[in-house]
Amino acid sequence: LRYLTAGETHGPQLTAIIEGLPSNMKLDFDALNFQLQRRQKGYGRGRRMQIEKDTAQIVGGVRHGYTTGAPVAVVVENKDWTHWRNIMNIEPIEGSDEEKRRVHRPRPGHADLNGGLKYNLKDLRNVLERSSARETTVRVAVGAIARQFLEQFGIKVAGQVIRIGEIEAPPHNLSIDELIEATEASSVRVVDKETEKKMEAYIDQIKQEGDSIGGIVECIVEGVPIGLGSHVQYDRKLDGRIAQGVMSINAFKGVEIGIGFEAGKLRGSQVHDEILYNEKDGFTRATNRLGGFEGGMTNGMPIVVRGVMKPIPTLYKPLQSVDIDTKEPFTAQVERSDACAVPAASVVMEHVVAWEVAKAFLEKFGGDSMEEIRANYENYKAQLERY
Numbered sequence: 001l002r003y004l005t006a007g008e009t010h011g012p013q014l015t016a017i018i019e020g021l022p023s024n025m026k027l028d029f030d031a032l033n034f035q036l037q038r039r040q041k042g043y044g045r046g047r048r049m050q051i052e053k054d055t056a057q058i059v060g061g062v063r064h065g066y067t068t069g070a071p072v073a074v075v076v077e078n079k080d081w082t083h084w085r086n087i088m089n090i091e092p093i094e095g096s097d098e099e100k101r102r103v104h105r106p107r108p109g110h111a112d113l114n115g116g117l118k119y120n121l122k123d124l125r126n127v128l129e130r131s132s133a134r135e136t137t138v139r140v141a142v143g144a145i146a147r148q149f150l151e152q153f154g155i156k157v158a159g160q161v162i163r164i165g166e167i168e169a170p171p172h173n174l175s176i177d178e179l180i181e182a183t184e185a186s187s188v189r190v191v192d193k194e195t196e197k198k199m200e201a202y203i204d205q206i207k208q209e210g211d212s213i214g215g216i217v218e219c220i221v222e223g224v225p226i227g228l229g230s231h232v233q234y235d236r237k238l239d240g241r242i243a244q245g246v247m248s249i250n251a252f253k254g255v256e257i258g259i260g261f262e263a264g265k266l267r268g269s270q271v272h273d274e275i276l277y278n279e280k281d282g283f284t285r286a287t288n289r290l291g292g293f294e295g296g297m298t299n300g301m302p303i304v305v306r307g308v309m310k311p312i313p314t315l316y317k318p319l320q321s322v323d324i325d326t327k328e329p330f331t332a333q334v335e336r337s338d339a340c341a342v343p344a345a346s347v348v349m350e351h352v353v354a355w356e357v358a359k360a361f362l363e364k365f366g367g368d369s370m371e372e373i374r375a376n377y378e379n380y381k382a383q384l385e386r387y
């Protein structure tokens with residue numbers, strides 16, 4: 001299972017091609033678009049989200065609502081493109097004002113300068129258009145398909161915001177369904193209403209000061225069978241692959257599984273999850289500090305992943321930089337940005353994690369049709385019971 005994406009933030013569309021999905025998988029188009037809408041929400045988003053109405057068009061690999069086993073092609077239009085037609089035109093245009101609109105002032109924290117130097121591009125728009133977090137739209141579309149696949153095997157994915165800047169959400173012990181319901185009803189994807197109010201006020205303050213703010217998000221995957229991923233080779237360790245996926249989300253600077261960095265402060269006896277057994281559930285764990293992983297394999301406990309997002313670097317409050325033409329210093333001035341995109345990033349992370357889990361699931365139970373995969377899965381479950 002693999003996919004590639006293409007498309008620019010102000011180009012006509014974002015495109016993804018997914019290869020390796022089985023045949024006979026029912027696709028719920030409304031559920032797919034619901035995930036795209038979730039990504040667009042969140043307190044602290046900028047004006048761009050009022051322009052976009054993200055919907056996925058499937059343009060290959062699906063017929064009468066079911067996958068055929070052929071590559072699935074997904075397209076999401078950029079409504080904002082109509083305002084950028086000339087600047088983003090693919091063919092050269094006569095009398096183009098493109099030179100005047102050239103971006104030559106790199107923003108600290110963005111891909112602008114590194115990308116310009118590396119690809120030898122003197123218009124930094126050619127870098128920023130692709131490095132924009134707009135691309136996460138189509139990654140959510142892809143992940144939403146993976147999520148639907150997982151749901152057919154009783155696997156559920158949830159996400160929540162743990163921190164925005166100085167404000168931390170208190171712990172809770174909701175079930176995954178309750179968590180999904182509570183975060184869905186929150187503007188900042190937290191359970192606690194008091195925290196939600198504090199976070200909103202905090203984001204307002206940050207915005208007013210011309211600044212931006214990041215945070216920490218968590219993803220939980222429940223219903224995962226024991227044994228996804230493998231200890232035998234570095235690139236088969238599923239926790240490692242999830243970490244790569246999460247780090248690849250725009251602006252993410254760190255990942256942890258389970259108690260993560262806390263493990264460096266505690267003793268072995270305080271970290272490891274004791275093994276229990278009962279007739280009904282088989283082998284279980286007393287706790288889940290290791291976030292569902294031992295030896296790069298799932299252990300049947302929920303997968304718990306956290307990621308930290310840095311504040312968005314496009315600031316109203318200018319930072320010092322250097323013009324690539326004149327080599328003179330300047331302070332960047334911008335027009336449009338998200339003061340906080342942490343709630344949206346939480347939705348993105350759910351889908352990035354769902355993708356990695358679906359991929360590992362297909363590697364273990366792989367088959368060309370849903371029927372074949374289901375038979376392999378049932379067979380493995382029976383084997384676990386007999387063990």
Ligand code: EPS
Nearest residue numbers: 046048049131132133134137336337338
């Ligand atoms: C982004 C900048 C903003 C965000 C964008 C990511 O876009 P624009 O430059 O058009 O105002 O709104 O996010 C999205 C478009 C999106 O769909 O999430 C950036 O520089 O990364």
